[in-house]
Amino acid sequence: MTVSIEMGVKPNGTSSVVDLEELLATRLLVQGNSGSGKSHLLRRLMEQSAPWVQQVVIDPEGDFVSLADEFGHVVIEATMNDRELTMIAARVRQHRISVILNLEQLEPDKQLKAAAAFMNGLFDSERQYWYPVLVVVDEAQLFAPAASGDFGEEARRLSLMAMTNLMCRGRKRGLAGIIATQRLAKLAKNVAAEASNFLMGRTFLDIDMARASDLLGMDRRQAEQFRNLERGQFISLGPAMTRRPQKVIIGDVVTGSRGGSPKLMPMPSQPVETAAELIFTATENDPVLNNNRIAAPSAKDVMMQLSHTAASNMQAQHKEVVEAEPEDLFNLEEKNQQYKEIIGKILEDPEASFAPVSQLYQDFQVRCRIDRLKSQDLAKFRKLLSVARAGVGKKEVEDVDWQQAEVVAAQLPEEMRGVYLLLAKAAMAGEACPADLDIAKAYGTRSPGRARWLLTHMEERGFIICASDLRGNRIVTLPDIGKQTATK
Template identity: 50%
Template sequence: MSTLIDIGQDAARHRVAIDLEELLATRLLVQGNSGSGKSHLLRRLLEECAGQVQQVVIDPEGDFVTLADAFGHVVIDGAAYSAREIEALAARVRQHRASVVLALDELEVEQQIRCAALFLTALFDAPREHWYPALVVVDEAQMFAPAAAGEMSDETRRLTLAAMTNLMCRGRKRGLAGIVATQRLAKLAKNVAAEASNFLMGRTFLDIDMQRAADLLGMDRRQAERIRDLQRGQFLGLGPAISRKPVAVHVGPVKTGGRGGGSALLPLPEADGEQMEALLTDRLAEAASDPAVKRYQPPARPAVDLDAALPPAPPLPAAPPATEAEVESEAPTVRPSAPAPPPSPAPSGTVESVVRDLALSEGATFRPATSLFRDFAIRCRQQGIASAHVDLARFRRVFACETGGLARLEGADRARIEAIIAGVEDDVLAPYLALAVAEVLGEPMPDEEELGRLYGSASPSRIRRLLDHLERCGLVVVREEFGGERVIAVPGVIGPETTGAASKAA
């Protein structure tokens, strides 16, 4: 079986081929501006060697999923699996030598990067008996191996750079041959670009990119101007798997197509202005309310009337029994002569009611505990309520119970939760209680915004660290999915497993 695959013709219409066995050992770097034909080149290469070698495609735009129809590639939707499932899938891909396309187009950018990094790392970490030869194609590689820190978190950047560096630097011994395509060499990490021995350089216009491409091709500055004049689908190739000296390649046709929009001009619709306006605004409110036309949004917590929904506040666990008597003795003249009305859901004139009112005040959870405690003491004095038995530590715990929603539980459910929270730290008690109460009541888990309010922080990264801390302590079990969902379970709490809101950064 020949290892030469035809990718196109040179200026003299002679066949230009790539030595597949040499490519597996020396890797390939493709560069070209948007519209220069990089995806077309990658598709031609994949089609020509389909059936000869295993192929793994990291596809951030979903362009290569059409390979499944013609060549039997398995499409893995990154948004449909959790992080651990993605890693397990990668291990099975290596074990069974399956050609796959990891489609990431349904994910946010940082989730795309994390998903691809975990998948590549799992490919790299496969056991030795599964080190079969495979082409690993990474389109838009500047996303996964950026030269400079961008908007992604430091953790994500370290994860993806390590995965891409392992692929290009150490992947050969494990049978992995990296093929990376980027719009700009200046945006691609040098450690990743430097490990490729074969190059296909398409059209680019910036001087810095032309100069780097010319240096890789062994061309002088004057010859570098050729790179600016290349047409769509034309590339300059060099490397042991292509040619020992630079050769111009016009990429041949492909059998499959991408899912992107066409670039050719099409006739505009003939509707006049009023007709077009009617098409745009007809039943617009109904379309806007249809969730099918919206991107995924975290499930919102149901609106609750707190005054009506909260049951009477529980008595403080260690409150002296004389507290209510003292209150009654201080206000004997207000006792009605007629039978007393039913108790109000939010009783007034007690320590519990003061704490509840304070917890419901705007921005209370973002205030320091000492400031809240001073406010609590002042309100108690204003209402004539004895509060000397409540110190700062006790106040923090009662306040966390109020904000976390413990009062919404009754009977055995409440007793079980009280036993669980006995050893929970005060500073994480409120968000943990909210999760536990939602588990018991079968409600959607609080989203990041709600957990941040309870925790007193507007930082998403702090909320992620909070959940990591709770999981390390064995208080919750968190399963994150790349589709934007987070499943949280609270061990020891009887109730259905509920799905939490999406996390915008992992």
């Protein structure tokens, strides 16, 4: 079925349409400086396509929640934990419900993590629910930044990986990325390059104009026209719209943004004395501040707190030196065994394999307190968790080859260590190579495709060598420990 939606008009007065089915297969990138009309364009696209296709909007500013009143979108306030967001995303795909993920109440790092968790839930859904979905990401440069520095490294990595999956691998899963950005130069190139359709609006910076002209196949002199575009005017190009660059004027919308563009209005006229009284006198009609941020303490307060903490620590250390008894070294092995048993009990829950490490660590700490054990730090817990997920027993741990495997695994990112140890265990025991689902579980995902990607990534970094025999069975070699495992 071919469905064309009208986005606006061309300068000659004819309609500018988008082939919706082609758009689902080829994705869209929208670019324009603040005030160029990007949000208006996205709103027009969603309003026109709402009857035809499911929509998911990643909304960092809460601009699109008004779609709910007119078109029935469900607004999801992203204040819940990552696991809940992932499960909600899976249900969104299962039941084909259009939603808006409202991130405006979160701090920047939490916005990235929440968006990543939600997009991962969309991406990892079961094959039977791979219905076509328009995934609209506003301010995409926040979620796929070209460089680090503005956000925490973990949040940036999670969000960038989710955006890369959406734009690079989402098409076959029914996910069509529609990304909008103010600054092309701040958007990761591998994310922007996956779009085949473009709508470029007004922009003034040379670096952004240069990238826009490159994407549209224009020379640098033609790029000057981006400066002269009016609000709501865009240059379109792509298989879903037009085969050569054409100007389009975006049409009207039914819903409106909660913010909107600033409009000039006359200043109120009142005496200076009255104005001073209004701002310095508290009344019952004072505005309510919607701000959850904690005020920053003064330098004096910080110094006093540090001094007090340092003094308290010195007293506590002195008391420990005087009163502490020598630690019973003979109980260390017994305690380590107790830690392993606790982690084993945690992993008995089928959902534990897919839970964030931070959540598992909290459970571990609680169980340690119940058993009157001193909790291990997070780094030690991660190591124990990787070994437990690999299903390693005491015999393997004491083996010299296994100790070498742990040294090699320590060079991998923390979330990948369990997978390497799983392969090492199978290789050392002469067992069959773990299946994709087992590898995915050790990695903390339900996606076999993610498991295959992980093996490719580890091979590119030189940790493993993957091959196939004449029957197509997988053979994985671990050169650092001189072992090999194969599918049987």
